[in-house]
Amino acid sequence: MDKVKTVEPWLQPEGKEPDTEYLAPDEDMLHLAGVVSCILCGACVSDCTVMEVDSNFLGPGALAKSYRFVSDPRDDADSERLTKLNEYGGVWDCTRCLKCVEVCPKKGCPNGQDNVTKRKGDGIRPYEYKWGPSCQAFVDSVKHSGWLNELMLPIKSFGIFNIKAMIALIPTGIRAQLNGKRPPLIHKKISGVENVRRIFEKVENKK
Ligand code: SF4
Ligand code: SF4
Known part of the structure; x- marks a missing residue:
């Protein structure tokens, strides 16, 4: 109360x-x-x-x-x-x-x-569920390796040929490196990734 x-x-x-x-x-x-x-x-x-x-x-x-x-x-x-x-x-x-x-x-x-x-978005940033490249990159990464490839996510989200966006990412990359938060350069699959893929298959077959 x-x-x-x-x-x-x-x-x-x-x-x-x-x-x-x-x-x-x-x-x-x-x-x-x-x-x-x-x-x-x-x-x-x-x-x-x-x-x-x-x-x-x-x-x-x-x-x-x-x-x-x-x-x-x-x-x-x-x-x-x-x-x-x-x-x-x-x-x-x-x-x-x-x-x-x-x-x-x-x-x-x-x-x-x-x-x-839903009724009164004014004053609050609108919350939108839009399927976009970042969602797809997220899903592809988890399906492929069992976890998120944080290094590739922004690159795939913006598109590697989006030079402006790629340049804008550089300071973030440097900060991550300096603070020891850079994602691994080689993104390894987790053990048991086949179980993650099975979940994807199950969900996809239900559609
Ligand atoms: S919104 Fe529904 S679940 Fe929540 S307190 Fe009211 S009646 Fe109960
Ligand atoms: S939808 Fe939001 S408010 Fe409702 S149970 Fe989940 S976290 Fe709580």
């Missing part, structure tokens, strides 16, 4: 108080039906994979509550709410494992990031 309180789960409208109640169009509230039906059972919090290892994370319950108010057209505190959610422990610490969605008895628990970003 303490974490829920930190997101100030109450309406904060600005301007002149209406004579009757604060009204919102039905269509603006329909998408909130899920989070409004939250019964604060805490199942999402108990099962959140990040909260288990990071007590600083706001967690799905608080994020669901925050989303409920960020997306309410009658609320005028979006900017402050989103700024807080953008900080350490906020929305970006959610890994989108979807465990909270799976266990929510009300099916009203959009996962931590979706809570806030």
Whole structure:
């Protein structure tokens, strides 16, 4: 409950108080039906994979509550709410494992990031899942050797013929070298790489 309180789960409208109640169009509230039906059972919090290892994370319950108010057209505190959610422990610490969605008895628990970003990305950098060269390079590397080839990842992501990007990578490479963090020049396969490949085959055959 303490974490829920930190997101100030109450309406904060600005301007002149209406004579009757604060009204919102039905269509603006329909998408909130899920989070409004939250019964604060805490199942999402108990099962959140990040909260288990990071007590600083706001967690799905608080994020669901925050989303409920960020997306309410009658609320005028979006900017402050989103700024807080953008900080350490906020929305970006959610890994989108979807465990909270799976266990929510009300099916009203959009996962931590979706809570806030799908509807109100303004103020928070948009979170996009785009399959691009870096994703493909990541997958290819793990499939080939069983682990990530960090040396080749940026090169394959930007493209080796992207001279500008390659030059821009040089200072990072030098820093990595000086700090003893340069990935190995020869990227060896892990033992048991065939088991990793079997997982890939299984997933690919399911598509
Ligand atoms: S999706 Fe995010 S909030 Fe939900 S359980 Fe996973 S880490 Fe926690
Ligand atoms: S599991 Fe669902 S109903 Fe329970 S606290 Fe989380 S969002 Fe609310």
